[in-house]
Amino acid sequence: MNHDAPAGQDAAREERLRRWRLVLGASGGSDGTGHELDGTDADMDRTLQALYGSHSGAGGAGGEKGAGRGARRTAGLGGSAPQVARWLGDIRTYFPSSVVQVMQRDAIERLGLSALLLEPETLAALESDVHLVGTLLSLTKAMPETSKETARVVVRKVVEELERKLAARTRVTLIGALDRSAKLHRPRHRDIDWDRTIRANLRNYLPEHRTIVPERLIGYGRASRAVKKEVVLCVDQSGSMAASVVHASVFGAVLASMRSIDTRLVVFDTSVVDLTDALDDPVDVLFGVQLGGGTDINRALAYCQTRISRPSETVLVLISDLCEGGIRGEMLKRVAQLTEAGVRFVTLLALSDEGAPAYDREHAGALAALGVPAFACTPDHFPEVMAAAIEKRPLPMPDT
Incomplete structure (x- = not known):
């Protein structure tokens, strides 16, 4: 007879109740689990309570989604910078990095705490990731100089991590492609x-x-004898493209470090900014970006067109959700002119790990009709796409 089974079942039941108690929260024990928390679990619950509070599912913030599900957590974090900084330290103590990043985004996006990111004390306590960098870049106009220096440290940490992850593979892949194309x-x-x-x-x-x-x-051909390739990264800096801008700046710096490639980085909204001279430091590039505003792809392509000297040796990468605010017919006409001149035109709806964002399907279809398919690309896949573009072979598009 197995006497251990009941004990094992009780332990499993207690663990389930513990997890539900942490998920649901409680106000005076009203969560319905009957499970009391103590020690580290109680501390963890307080950090969750500070961000999400607790509320019955029938009403209040988040009540509509939670109706009929019993008690659930909803927003309730206070707004002072020291309190938030302490809370940020607490969640890093009790939760893994991936969860911390989600909770930070909830605090910033749902509770309107963006203003607190202007405080150096808050910035220093943050878990750095691409999404945080995008949020910081959207605040640079309002950021005081003292906070801007702290923000640069946060941004540099993310950029250096991305470079370590992506640079070596990108160089190896593209050097092979350059050799084969010569x-x-x-x-x-x-x-x-x-x-x-x-x-x-x-x-x-x-x-x-x-x-x-x-x-x-x-x-x-050996790289020293090969004709130099030109790569133009033309990047939409509207607010929805923040993660793509971060990755594009890192790849731009990597490409610029390769002697066999002339690299140009152009960012745009309704105006166009050429950040090529800052490519030796992607952090400088990012702080030259102004996230937000409208989108004029036609104007950006017109500028790029004037900077292309050897069309048959050029790859132009447009990174945009294609929500064009400029003249649609002129944009498509310009794409046709570039491709007919010999430019290898690549359109990426996003350069990030999140997949395809909301994008203009009509414009994507019109580009495909011109032989320029539009697709989302992860940073890991980008070197292969660039290698195919340099060698003028079909692009390795992800399965959709």
Whole structure:
């Protein structure tokens, strides 16, 4: 007979009640679980209570979604900077980084605490991530100089982490693509691309000798001999594109560090700003961005068009949700002109881990009709997309 089963079942039941108690919160024990918290659990509950409070599901903030589900947590965090800074420290103590980032976003977005991000004390206590950087960048106009220095530290931490994650793979992938795209027709033996050479000489197959006569040799060019490629990153800086702007600035800096690529970074809303001169430091790039405002893709493309000197050696990457506020017909006409001139045009609806945002499907369809499909791209996938664009082969679009 197994005497351990009842004890195990009781422990599992207690754990379920504990978790429900933390999820639901309580006001005077009204959560219905009958489970009392103590020690670390009680401290954890207080940090949740400070942000979400507790309220019955039938009304109040968040009540509509919670109707019929019993008690649930809703907003109730106080607004003083020291109190918020202490709370930020507490949640980092009790929760993993991924949960901390979600709770920070809830505090900022749902409770209107953006003003507190202007306080150095609050900034220093934050868990840094791409979304926080986007929020900080949207506040730079209102940020005092003392807070701006702290904000730069937060932004630099995120940027350096992204560079460590993305830079090496990007360089390796693109160097390979650049080598393959610089074909030589009289290569030295060690530079011969045998796969391409065989395909190019299949008509010279001699059946009696079971061999191919390689009348035309195709090889890889060395990077020093190859024609430099031009890459233009044209990035929508409207508020919904914040994460894409952060990733684009990091990739822009990585590409600019490669001698075989001339890189230009252009950001736009209804105006156009060329941030190419700041590419040696992506943090400077980000603090040159002004998130928000409208969108004039046509104007941005017109500017980029004037800066392209070798269309057949250029890749232009438009990163935008395509919610055009400019002249739609002129935008499409300009895309057609660029592609007809030989520019490899790539449209990314987002460059982030979140997938495709809300975007203008009509404009996306019109671009696809011009041979320029629009799709969302994760940072991990971006090097492969760029490699395909440089080699002028089909883009590896994610499954949709």
